[in-house]
Amino acid sequence: IKLLDQKQLYGFHCAAKLGTKKTIISVTHSGEMLLMRAKRELRGFQSTDGIMVLYKIKQKRERNYVKIAIVSLLLLGGVGLVGAGVGYYLYTQTDLFSPDKETDTSLMATLGDDHVQTLEVDIETLTALKESFEKHEKSESEKATMQAMVVATDVISQMVPDSLKDQYSSEEVVRKFKGQGGINLVVKEGNTTGDAFDKSVAELNEYAMNYAQNNEYTTAIDYYQQAIESEDDNASARLESYANQGELYAQTDQLSEAKIAYEKARETSEQLSQEDRPRYQNTQAWTEAKLSGVYQDLNQTQDAEEALKEAEKIYLKTVALFAKLAKSDPTTHRQNLAWAYNMLANFYHNDTQEIKASIEARQKALDIYRDLAAKQALLFFERLFMTYNSLALSYQELNEYPKAQASYQKSFELTQEARDQGLENPKEYLAQALNQLGVIYTKQEQYNPANKHLKQSEKLYKELMFEDSHRFQAYLLGVQQDIAACYAQQQEYAKASRLYEEVIDKYQILNAQDPMKLNAPLAKALNSLAWIRLMDEKHHDTQQARQLLRKSLHHAKALEQSDRKRSLSLGATSHIYLAYLALHEGSMKEAFEHYDQALTLHPNYETAKSYLLLLVAKKNLMKANTLFTSMLEEYTSPEHQAELWMMYGKFYMEIDKVHAKLKLERALALYHDLNDTLKIEAIRILMNQADANNTMVQ
Structure with a gap:
């Protein structure tokens, strides 16, 4: 027991x-x-x-x-x-x-x-x-x-x-x-099949799930295929087979196979939704969203856009369905309505990157769960806990750290209340909540509360290690990595280095036993220690930094089969740091090569922006102009567009003041829409400079 x-x-x-x-x-x-x-x-x-x-x-x-x-x-x-x-x-x-x-x-x-x-x-x-x-x-x-x-x-x-x-x-x-x-x-009566050796679809799915959780993706895909080819007529279990097989194909970059599996899941979910809308409609929406991502990766842009629109349409229909059912049977369906809002919030956060829309949907889920938890606290504790955490992640995406901190604080207080009401084994939740609070304090440069919360989390994870070392060791190393990051951000590089070295040594021992599971945190820790070696004036060591970054690239590459997106992100970070190292050593060509590789692996705004600033500073006009153009096409949010047009205008000030002013005028219009008075004033100063230095401009 x-x-x-x-x-x-x-x-x-x-x-x-x-x-x-x-x-x-x-x-x-x-x-x-x-x-x-x-x-x-x-x-x-x-x-x-x-x-x-x-x-x-x-x-x-x-x-x-x-x-x-x-x-x-x-x-x-x-x-x-x-x-x-x-x-x-x-x-x-x-x-x-x-x-x-x-x-x-x-x-x-x-x-x-x-x-x-x-x-x-x-x-x-x-x-x-x-x-x-x-x-x-x-x-x-x-x-x-x-x-x-x-x-x-x-x-x-x-x-x-x-x-x-x-x-x-x-x-x-x-x-x-x-x-x-x-x-x-x-x-046991009713507990056997006609053929003792013909496993059911549900059983095969179960085996496949175990292999997938152990990162044995090829074997898992094979089991899902056996389930699909089985004569069992369990349509619901077959839907699970198609959906999970598609997910594994997508994770391992087998996009054509992922497309086929997801399209089969779409077809099956449509059929099942006609029979039982409350049960299967959200799965249908999820499948459309997944298909959209695969279509996008296959450069089938129109199909991707149509699938994404269809996914949103079905998610909204599901919310409306449960809202209607909740009126007639609130006991059963209010929690289903909260779940539907959470699914919609996940869609906006992950698939369309509409973070504000995600927050709005999440808040509605939160309101329902709070009301339900007021009557049955322990029953709805975990769902409320996870909803607060998801809301905090959305606020972090918008750099609204105080709001993220408030949500994490709610998770922590909720866990304390549930513990007092008899929650079994609350340490795990408390450790997680304290860890999250410590990280968010670090991001806000509030280092005293950051250290306090992270150390408390570390203490709890050490206690949990005595109960289940296999399960909690990775969590303990994770919070220790966050403590090291907090030290590094305070420029306490000696403390950060020692802790990173300890964490890396332990990760390497564990990684030898189970390399598929720990490549990601190990690659991240290696990148972080390499950055300290580049930043720490007392212990500056470019040779060791280069070795650490090469090791990180190795582990990021090994991660590609199981988590391609994270693999590419970690690899891109290594190349950005290698670009910085090359700049430090005066090798401009090598720096450009590493930035190019970083953007190829994981194109994102901040990486592209730092590369752009480097190109502008080094007056590499042709590459800078090409990158400006591609970024304006890729990053279409008003905030990104405004910043890019402002940077573009400043870049052109030394080339062509007429074109510089035109670009600044576009930035000015965007910042007016955003109501950013500081940027508006800065652009006006630049435009006046252009007027003063160019009599052609009236």
């Missing part, structure tokens, strides 16, 4: 049956989604002594026969299953229960049919959690027990060659061993 609590897996039914030297613990749950979550969350248990066996024990007679039945189970051997051993632990109770040394297992020979124990094997439960316990101490008794446990389940199909599958089908094995050794194995 403690282990389940640590993983926040609630509502499971636990029971223990006592044997002479072993106690078998059964854990079940009626909810399929929680079983799937358990499968994902309980992976760390394989290194823990004393884990659960998952099946139910039904007694036919008196309670005292349970002990005999389990002894019999432990003695079962020689069942002859090829490749058996799913790997479930039996919990050895040496302190809590004294072994009954007088138990005579030969009594089993005298038991009649009336005393046979029935083990009802729940395939759904067994399959959902089997992968969590694949490593085990293979004593002879445990082997025999595990063989007996799996004989009546579909999972045996993965362990025997095709030629033997008929021999070891569920029905055949149950028939063969029924009643032997005082054990009667039966499959």
